[in-house]
Amino acid sequence: MTDPLNLLSSLDGRYANLTTPLSGHFSEFAFLRDRVRIELDLLPALSKISLIRPLTDSESAQLKSIQSNFSLADAESIQAHERETRHDVKAIEYFLQDKLKESSLKDLLPWIHFGLTSEDVNNIAQVIALRDSRNSILLPTLDILINSLREFAKETRSLPMLARTHGQFAVPTTLGKEFAIYIARLKTARDEIAAHRLEAKLTGAVGNLNALQAAFPQTDWLAFSKEFIAQYDLEPNLITTQILPYDNWIRYFDALRLTNSILIDFSQDVWRYISDGYLKQAVVKGEVGSSTMPQKVNPIDFENAEGNLGVANSLFTHYAQKLTVSRLQRDLSDSTVRRTFGTALGHTLVAWINLQRGMSRIAADEEKIKAELNAHWEVIAEGAQTILRAIGKPDAYESLKQQTRGRVVTEADYRSWCKAIDVDEEMRKRLLNLSPESYIGLAIQLTDSVLAKSS
Numbered sequence: 001m002t003d004p005l006n007l008l009s010s011l012d013g014r015y016a017n018l019t020t021p022l023s024g025h026f027s028e029f030a031f032l033r034d035r036v037r038i039e040l041d042l043l044p045a046l047s048k049i050s051l052i053r054p055l056t057d058s059e060s061a062q063l064k065s066i067q068s069n070f071s072l073a074d075a076e077s078i079q080a081h082e083r084e085t086r087h088d089v090k091a092i093e094y095f096l097q098d099k100l101k102e103s104s105l106k107d108l109l110p111w112i113h114f115g116l117t118s119e120d121v122n123n124i125a126q127v128i129a130l131r132d133s134r135n136s137i138l139l140p141t142l143d144i145l146i147n148s149l150r151e152f153a154k155e156t157r158s159l160p161m162l163a164r165t166h167g168q169f170a171v172p173t174t175l176g177k178e179f180a181i182y183i184a185r186l187k188t189a190r191d192e193i194a195a196h197r198l199e200a201k202l203t204g205a206v207g208n209l210n211a212l213q214a215a216f217p218q219t220d221w222l223a224f225s226k227e228f229i230a231q232y233d234l235e236p237n238l239i240t241t242q243i244l245p246y247d248n249w250i251r252y253f254d255a256l257r258l259t260n261s262i263l264i265d266f267s268q269d270v271w272r273y274i275s276d277g278y279l280k281q282a283v284v285k286g287e288v289g290s291s292t293m294p295q296k297v298n299p300i301d302f303e304n305a306e307g308n309l310g311v312a313n314s315l316f317t318h319y320a321q322k323l324t325v326s327r328l329q330r331d332l333s334d335s336t337v338r339r340t341f342g343t344a345l346g347h348t349l350v351a352w353i354n355l356q357r358g359m360s361r362i363a364a365d366e367e368k369i370k371a372e373l374n375a376h377w378e379v380i381a382e383g384a385q386t387i388l389r390a391i392g393k394p395d396a397y398e399s400l401k402q403q404t405r406g407r408v409v410t411e412a413d414y415r416s417w418c419k420a421i422d423v424d425e426e427m428r429k430r431l432l433n434l435s436p437e438s439y440i441g442l443a444i445q446l447t448d449s450v451l452a453k454s455s
Contacts, residue, residue, distance in 0.1 A: 026342025034125035089118035115212035199248040242330035246323035257316040301358030308351035315344035378409035
């Protein structure tokens, strides 16, 4: 069943070459490894506040070695314990007792998992996975994608094209400026993802550190909790039930969901530009676009991205609905949901990589774009009527509406109208200087401002 063809999830099978880096953070092996790390870090933390004896250098090295050399055999040993206990964290405790019982640390076996609840260990391990996968995988991938949009916007910053509002031809824009809009949106979302400080908790069975306070009432357990969490560069949350309130994690997922929603919008727009012939796709030798239509070159990368973004966002939405709700001091229904974090991030990663590939295969069809633009002189009616209104023409809008509404206006039609209208020669010259290619407002400057800020 280890053959990719037999795997249930497409993330582990079909897309495994794209998602494998995430398995280092969200696989069952990774979750066991990271929880072993948390449990072992407790011993030096207790030693630091003199609740247990000092650790020798060799003992500290031994604890580090168990963490750094955690193996598949170790994970299988934990699972063997779990088959008996039906409790994964207790299984980790028993595994560590087995590891240390023949060492000089055997006197510290009672201090493994001392005063903790399972969720103290689980939430820290999972939030480390969220933080580290963001920093090492998601952000670098998103940066590459944003940069590909930057390069395209730079190349097409001054390429005028027809805009569409309500699906109808509207005043011109530039292709680069339309991509710059997405760059600006994505850069803001990216910065929110990067800046988010993730929370964790170590507060015991119902959030009051009851067991630790009962055993050692003279110890400042609030300070201990803060320091223990802070050593992982995480934000401590001291006001919890048995579980961390997941509001902070949801804000992180919401930032990812917003990013994905922006990219769904982008995918659909690019799909339409390809459909309209504004964008050409590279023809790659050996690839097939259709099983029956040999001429096809389909926008599959953008379609694949759109689908995967939707799947990811459905999970992010469920997290917001599910993880913010827990019966009283806790129930277990959140646990299985949290094990799908890698799935949501996996579909996100597949989408972002497919968008990168799609961007590498498109180019503007300048001839097509300009031909369609210059076939529709009615789109400069806005500029013409605004110029006339600026000199006090009371019927400017109505005059242009009569000439253009629902009609295709040619260059000859427009110039005839300019020659016939009752204005002075200076104003006539201004009207004649309008054209679909020149009537782009500040599109180039706006694009350049986005490119400068996003570099």
